[in-house]
Amino acid sequence: MSEIDTNRRFERAFFAGDALKIARGLLGARLVRELPGGVQLAAKIVEVEAYIGQDDTACHARNGRTDRNAPMFGPPGHAYVYLIYGLYWLLNVVTGPEGFPAAILIRAVEPIEGKERMRTHREKRGRVRADRDITAGPGRLTQALAIDGDLNTTDLVTGSALRLEKGAPIPEGQIARGPRIGIGYATEADQARPWRLWIAENAYVSK
DNA sequence: CAGCGGATGTGCT
DNA sequence: GCACATCCGCTGG
Numbered sequence: 404m405s406e407i408d409t410n411r412r413f414e415r416a417f418f419a420g421d422a423l424k425i426a427r428g429l430l431g432a433r434l435v436r437e438l439p440g441g442v443q444l445a446a447k448i449v450e451v452e453a454y455i456g457q458d459d460t461a462c463h464a465r466n467g468r469t470d471r472n473a474p475m476f477g478p479p480g481h482a483y484v485y486l487i488y489g490l491y492w493l494l495n496v497v498t499g500p501e502g503f504p505a506a507i508l509i510r511a512v513e514p515i516e517g518k519e520r521m522r523t524h525r526e527k528r529g530r531v532r533a534d535r536d537i538t539a540g541p542g543r544l545t546q547a548l549a550i551d552g553d554l555n556t557t558d559l560v561t562g563s564a565l566r567l568e569k570g571a572p573i574p575e576g577q578i579a580r581g582p583r584i585g586i587g588y589a590t591e592a593d594q595a596r597p598w599r600l601w602i603a604e605n606a607y608v609s610k
Numbered sequence: 611c612a613g614c615g616g617a618t619g620t621g622c623t
Numbered sequence: 624g625c626a627c628a629t630c631c632g633c634t635g636g
Contacts, residue, residue, distance in 0.1 A: 452628070461628070471621060489619030491629050508628055529631055542629045585628050 411569050415560055418479035422453045422498045422505045426600050429496065431573040434512055435566050436548040444521060444548055446512035446538060447570055450601035450608045452583045454495075455505045459596075461589035464504030474556050475504035482565060484545075484555040491542030492551045496559060496567070510541045510584070510599070512548075513607040521547035540609045579603040 413432075418425060429448050436444040454462040454475075463472040463485075474483040475497055483495040483506050495506035514521055514537060521538065524547050525531050538544040545551065550565065559567045580597040587594070601608045 454628075463628080466622080469621075485628090486619065488617075488627060488629055490617065493628065495628090510628085540629070583628070588626075588628095 413480070413560055413567055413569060415480055418496065418498050418560070419500055420498070422455045422507065423598065425496070425498045426451045426453045426507045426598070427578065429507055429509075429567070430578065430600060430602055431570040433515065433568040433570045434509065434548065435568055436550065437564050438520075438549060442517065442520060444517035445515040446521075446544070446548065447515055448509060448511075449513050449605040450509075450511035450599070452508040452510055452600075453498075453505070453598040454508065454583075455598070456499075456503060459589075460593045461583060461586040462504065468504070472504065475506050476502060477556065478558075480558060480560040480567075482554055482557040482559055484550060484552055484557075486552065487542070492545040493541045494545055494550050494554075508541060509544065511601070511605075511607050511609045512538045512544045513605065514538055514547070524549055535606050539607045573602055577603050584609070 429451055432448045434446050434448055456462060457464050464475050468476050471485060474481060477497060478501050479498050481497045483497050484492055487493055494509045497506050499505040522531055525537050528546055531537055538547045554565050557565050559565060579601050581599050582595055582597060583599045
């Protein structure tokens with residue numbers, strides 16, 4: 404398989420399916436960002452979390468549709484970008500059929516293209532001591548890739564400024580699963596669900 | 611290294 | 624008025 408053949412667009416139908424399968428399938432995928440001016444950044448997804456429906460008490464849609472979470476109710480394969488703690492933008496991929504609120508949070512990526520430009524973006528906000536500090540964490544990767552609320556609802560299947568492309572498949576033996584991070588407000592049962600998935604041994608997975 | 615407090619804007623109760 | 628799908632820098636061991 405040539406490089407060009409394994410790195411390509413997803414089908415829309417892929418994002419309309421089961422959130423956990425999509426989360427699994429996004430590991431190894433390429434997140435591509437084209438900056439105004441023509442610079443292209445690319446990174447491999449190495450850690451994700453699934454937030455699935457109104458019954459999931461960790462999910463933003465747990466209390467129904469609001470102005471903020473409306474993108475989760477929208478068409479699959481689009482971005483849901485929101486501000487947390489007044490400081491950090493977090494990127495999600497909307498999944499499931501339109502009307503069913505679910506999304507995959509991108510928690511960590513590994514730089515593929517434009518790593519030094521990503522480092523420059525991050526150094527405006529803090530000290531980058533190791534390479535992993537560039538994109539290990541959901542708030543960090545959006546800084547590195549210059550993703551903010553302007554990209555909310557972007558179509559990641561057909562988009563150019565921000566899009567997803569297939570990457571080399573990750574063998575099942577390299578997939579790790581565990582509880583989601585930072586959801587102490589959810590029920591014990593929902594906190595315990597192993598809906599965080601990551602590539603085992605990858606240096607860019609968040610701590 | 612672990613632990614902790616501050617930053618800082620917005621959504622929802 | 625409080626909580627928040629986080630991160631940074633400082634403190635003490």
